[in-house]
Amino acid sequence: MNNFAYSRAETVEGAISLLSRHANAKFLGGGTNLVDLMRENIEQPDALIDITRLPSAGINELPDGGISIDAAVRNSAVANHRLVRERYPVLSQAILFGASGQIRNMATTGGNLMQRTRCYYFYDESSHCNKRTPGSGCDAIGGFNRIHAILGASDSCIATHPSDMCVALAALDATVHVQSAGGERTIPFNAFHQLPGNTPHVETSLRPDELIMAIHLPPLAFAKTSRYRKVRDRASYAFALVSVAAALDTEGGAIRGIRLALGGVAHKPWRAYKTESAMIGARATRETFERAAEAELSDARGFVHNNFKIELARRTMVSVLVELADAGGVR
C-alpha cells in the first residue's frame, strides 16, 4: 500500500475544508472496502480524512414520520435500531444479509453507498477495465462474467454494485443529504448511483467536494410488510447473484402499493419501475407477479455465463411477491 497522510476530522466543516486542500484525498469510514482497495493498489489516495468521529452519528425520527440515519452510523447499529426494525424491516434484513458480523460493525452508512464493484477484472491490475483505467477496455465482456450485470450494462462495463443495504434504500425512495463548502443539497437515492454508459469510472452523482451527511427515509406505512431475499452461491457471507427488496400493500385482493428493487443485476441498485407499473391496481395473484417481473426483465441481456440470472431474477421476484401477498393475508 502506498503511504498517505491521515487526518481525523472533528467537525463537518473541518472535513470538507481538508478535502479541498488535497488533490487526491478520500474520506475514510469503516475502511472495509477502501483499505482493501488501497492494499490492492486500485485506490491510491494521497490523503485519508477519517470521518468516523464526527459529532453526529445517530438515527432520529423526522417530523413527517420518516427517519434520518447519519452517515457515520455503523451498519449493525442501523440493522438493530427499533425504528428501522419496526417501520422498514426490509432495510434491517438487507443489511443483515450483507457481509459478516465483524464487517457490519465497522462499515458506515455513507461508506456503504460508496463501495465499489467486486468485478474480478476491476480488482486484477493485469486486466483491462474501463472503470479502473478509462479507455482500456473491458475484459469481463467475453470473459468470466457469471456475477455480472443483466440490466443497464454498456459496451464499456458490465460490473454490478455489490451493496445489499442500497437495494432496500432504492426500494424505499431514500434521499441522500450531502454538504460542501457551497451548501447542502439532497439527491434522490435512485439518482445517486449511475449506470456505466461510456464513463463507468463515474459511479455516483456525488461531487468531488461533497460529504455525505445523512440518509433520509420517507414515511411508508406499508413498508411494515417488506422483505429482502438474497440468492448467492453459499448460505452466508457472499455477494448476491440476485437479490430482491420489496414492500407490498393490498386491499381486497387488489394491489394498492408496491416497491421493488433488485440487487446483483446492474451497475446500481435497480429500482424495478416497470414491475411496479404493471402491478398497481391489478389483482395480487401469481399471474400478475409473473407478468410484472417479465415487464422489467424483457430488457435484460445476459453475457453467456450470467444468462441464468434473468430466470433467477424472475423467479426470485415472483417468490418474494407471493410471500408478501401471503403475509398480507391476501391472494
Next chain:
Amino acid sequence: MTELDFARVGDGMVSSSSTAQTIKLQINGAAHTLRIEPRVSLLDALREYLGLTGTKKGCNQGACGACTVLVDGERTLSCLGLAVQYEGAEIRTIEGLSVDGALHPMQAAFVEHDGFQCGYCTPGQICSAIGMIREFNSGLPSAVTDDVSASVVELSDEEIKERMSGNLCRCGAYVGICDAIREVLDSKVSQFEVAR
C-alpha cells in the same frame, strides 16, 4: 491535542503527515506507544510492532475472520482497520481474555469441545464468538431471524451458524465450534463473564 504528532491546522481538525507518527493504543488493559506510518493496519501493529502474535493474519482482505479482535467489545477485523483509527478505543485480543491464568469461559469451551484442529483460526473464532454473544444480548437480529421487528429470544443452532459465518475454519471444526458456543450460552456464565 493528543500524544499524536498531530498539529492543529484550524477548522476543527487535526492533520498529520504521511511519515511515521507516534500513537497510543490501549490493548488488553495496557497503554502502548508506538511509532508507525498511517498505512499500518491494526493487525500488523499488533503482530509486527507489539509482538502480540495471537491475532492471526489469514487472507488480509476481510474474507476469513482470523484477525478478529474486540474493539470496545465489538468484534472487528483488524486487517481492514488502520491502527491510527483505533486511538482511544479499548482493544482486546486473544492474549487479553484470560484472567490470572484462568481461561476465559469461551476458551475453556473450545478446548472442551475440540473447537479447532490446527488452531490458526481459533483466536479469531473465540473473539468473534464473544462479540457475537454480546450482539445477541443487545437484541441484534440476524439474516435467519424470521421477523426482525420482533425481539430475538433464542440463539438456535441456525442463528449461531449464521452469526459466525464471518469466521472460516479450513479444518472444518465447525461442529465443535458450535458446541463450544452452545455450552457457554447454556452454562449460565454471567453476561459480564462472557463479555468481559
